[in-house]
Amino acid sequence: MVNTKTSYVFVFLEIFAGEGGIQSYVKDIWRAYLALPDSELAQVFLLRDKPIGDNPFESKNLKFHYFKSLHPMLGRMKLSASLLACLWRQRPAHVFCGHINLAPLVRTICQRFDIPYTILTYGKEVWEPLPQPYQRALRCAAGIWTISRYSSSRLCYSNGIDRQQVKLLPCCVDGDAFTPGPKPPALVERYDLEGAKVLMTVARLWSGDIYKGVDVTIRALSAIAKVFPNVKYLVIGRGDDRPRLAQLAQDLGVGDRVIFAGFVPTEDLVEHYRVADAYIMPSQEGFGIVYLEAMACGVPVLSGDADGSADPLQDGRLGWRVPHRDPEAVAAACIEILKGDDQRCDSQWLRQESLAHFGRDALVQQLKELLAKTRTEGLEKSKVKSQKSKENRG
Numbered sequence: 032m033v034n035t036k037t038s039y040v041f042v043f044l045e046i047f048a049g050e051g052g053i054q055s056y057v058k059d060i061w062r063a064y065l066a067l068p069d070s071e072l073a074q075v076f077l078l079r080d081k082p083i084g085d086n087p088f089e090s091k092n093l094k095f096h097y098f099k100s101l102h103p104m105l106g107r108m109k110l111s112a113s114l115l116a117c118l119w120r121q122r123p124a125h126v127f128c129g130h131i132n133l134a135p136l137v138r139t140i141c142q143r144f145d146i147p148y149t150i151l152t153y154g155k156e157v158w159e160p161l162p163q164p165y166q167r168a169l170r171c172a173a174g175i176w177t178i179s180r181y182s183s184s185r186l187c188y189s190n191g192i193d194r195q196q197v198k199l200l201p202c203c204v205d206g207d208a209f210t211p212g213p214k215p216p217a218l219v220e221r222y223d224l225e226g227a228k229v230l231m232t233v234a235r236l237w238s239g240d241i242y243k244g245v246d247v248t249i250r251a252l253s254a255i256a257k258v259f260p261n262v263k264y265l266v267i268g269r270g271d272d273r274p275r276l277a278q279l280a281q282d283l284g285v286g287d288r289v290i291f292a293g294f295v296p297t298e299d300l301v302e303h304y305r306v307a308d309a310y311i312m313p314s315q316e317g318f319g320i321v322y323l324e325a326m327a328c329g330v331p332v333l334s335g336d337a338d339g340s341a342d343p344l345q346d347g348r349l350g351w352r353v354p355h356r357d358p359e360a361v362a363a364a365c366i367e368i369l370k371g372d373d374q375r376c377d378s379q380w381l382r383q384e385s386l387a388h389f390g391r392d393a394l395v396q397q398l399k400e401l402l403a404k405t406r407t408e409g410l411e412k413s414k415v416k417s418q419k420s421k422e423n424r425g
Contacts, residue, residue, distance in 0.1 A: 037121040038071035042114065042137055043129035045079035047086070048099070051235070052202075052320050053153050055297075056178065057129065059203050061088045063395045067402075074117055078110050078133070079103075111136060118144045125149065125173070125405055131156050134168035147173035149405065151200075154178070154317020154339065158185040166190050174405060176200045178318040179339030198401055201342055203394035204323035206386045211329035211378050212305045219306060222290045227263040228369050230255075231307035231330075233300065233321050234314075236270030244313035244335065245276055247358050252285040254362035259369050262288060264311075267303060269294045304328035309368040313355040316340050322350065326385035329378030331368050333361065349384055350375055 046054050064070055070092045081099040089095055096113060100106035118126070118140060126148040128137040134150050141148045150172045157177075161169075169175060169190060175197045177183050183197045219225055234243040245266055255262050266276070266289060273291055280289040295303055301324075304310070310325035310332045318339040322332045326349060334340035335355030344350040351368060353360040367373060374380060387393070 036072060037074050037117065037123045038125075039073040040076065040114070040117060040121075040123050040126045041073060041129060042076045042110075042126065042133055043078070044132060045099075046077060047080045047083055052318070053130075055320055056153065056202050058088070059391070059394060060200070060398065061093060062391065063203075063398045065090060065092060066391075066395045067399055074121075074123075076110055076114055076117075078106055107136075111140065115140055115143075118146055122146070127151060127176075128168075128172075131161065131165055131169075134172075135164040138168040138171055142171070147405075149174040149176055151175075152177045152182065152186055154182055157182070158189060160189050170196075172196070173408065174198055176401065178202055179342045181337075181339040181341060182317045198404075200397055200401060201389060201394075202318045202320045202323065203389050203391050204320065204327045204385070206327050206382075206390045209301050209304065209324045209327035211382060212301075214306045215302045218302060222263075222265060222292065222306070224263060224265070224290075224306060227261045228259045229263055229265055229307045230309050230311045230365060231265045231267065231303065231325075232310070232312050233267045233295075233303075233324075234312060236266070236268045236272045236276065238270070238272045238275070240270070241272065242315045242355070244311075244355055244361075245272075246279055247313050247356055247361055248311050248365075249276065249280050249283065249285060249289060250358035251362035251365060252280075252288050253283060254359065255365050255369075256285070256288065258366050262365075262369070264289045265292060265303070265307065266290065267292045267295050267300075300324065301328060304330055309333065309365060311361070311365060313353055313357075313361050314338065314340070315355055319343055323385055323389050326350070326381050329382050331373075331376045331381065333364050333368065343385070343389060345384070345388070348375075349381060 046057050072092055075093055075095045077097050079099050080097050082097045086095060098106045098110040126137060126141050126146055128134050128148055128150045131152060137148050150169060169192055177197055178201055186192055187194050232245055234245060252264060280286040304325055305328055307330050310330050313335045315335055315338040322334060322340055322343040325332050332350040334344055334352050336352040344352060351364040353364050
């Protein structure tokens with residue numbers, strides 16, 4: 032039987048037009064939603080996306096609406112009008128606002144119809160104090176979902192949000208796509224890695240994203256090479272910061288150890304993880320999906336010690352966490368990893384433990400529980416409001 036009544040509405044900035052952690056995370060949420068045995072009809076509004084002919088998520092329970100325009104304000108006006116019409120006609124049970132930049136708009140429209148809404152947050156976009164319209168939208172929300180304990184803490188501290196209002200919906204990894212395997216000979220040859228101990232990072236190389244720690248790892252290479260003379264560093268990603276990083280490697284005398292691979296499509300990443308002996312990203316992440324991908328491939332990982340990576344690394348139980356701007360700490364941890372004596376280097380154990388908490392099945396269960404809680408809380412609030420209305424009339 033085909034659903035005709037809209038139960039949920041999702042509103043996002045852009046998912047198909049860009050690449051990045053948020054886009055991957057949202058797609059995982061859609062997969063999890065469609066995997067629910069009792070998923071209901073949901074409408075998805077995408078402000079900056081245009082229609083795509085092969086949308087794999089379009090189905091009887093997910094209907095997509097696109098509002099990309101040459102004039103951004105026009106697109107926003109069209110989305111507002113369509114969202115207003117949808118809420119007026121369908122009266123969905125709940126609206127999910129997929130980015131803080133859309134929160135004031137969603138709050139205004141939802142309050143007109145007394146429909147509860149939840150705001151999805153991810154990382155840095157809510158770590159600092161926000162303008163008052165955005166803080167009001169957060170405080171008026173029925174709930175806030177975020178990806179890690181660290182992001183929750185930063186969000187609440189910076190914007191005066193009650194911690195009880197925030198629920199966790201962590202990232203996940205596809206354990207069928209990311210699997211262990213031998214080093215691919217073709218990649219070993221392509222990057223001249225024969226006999227090398229390979230450190231690897233997957234990151235955008237943007238000048239605004241130096242927190243990813245690629246420069247810190249480059250600074251750590253000389254110390255690592257004293258213990259492992261055959262160490263090399265494979266950097267996957269593109270961006271305007273690459274020339275600075277390449278020059279830094281040359282200036283430090285490690286230019287021959289750093290390989291910039293450029294952009295690698297998602298479908299080819301697993302082969303690149305397999306070529307690595309360690310995944311190194313001393314960063315400041317809201318969560319860090321790449322750590323899950325590496326661990327699912329059985330590759331030991333290193334992260335920063337003051338960010339959302341605490342969740343995928345399970346507070347250091349599954350990997351090394353070090354001060355994110357400290358080359359000496361990065362070097363010492365890399366040397367430990369490359370020696371391979373720690374349980375956190377056990378490929379099979381690492382994969383098993385990471386998937387148990389952050390595999391796709393885990394996300395389906397977590398989403399199911401959150402939606403059930405959202406529905407229950409919404410019904411309770413409606414009963415309270417109805418009772419107050421009766422008392423006022425009495």
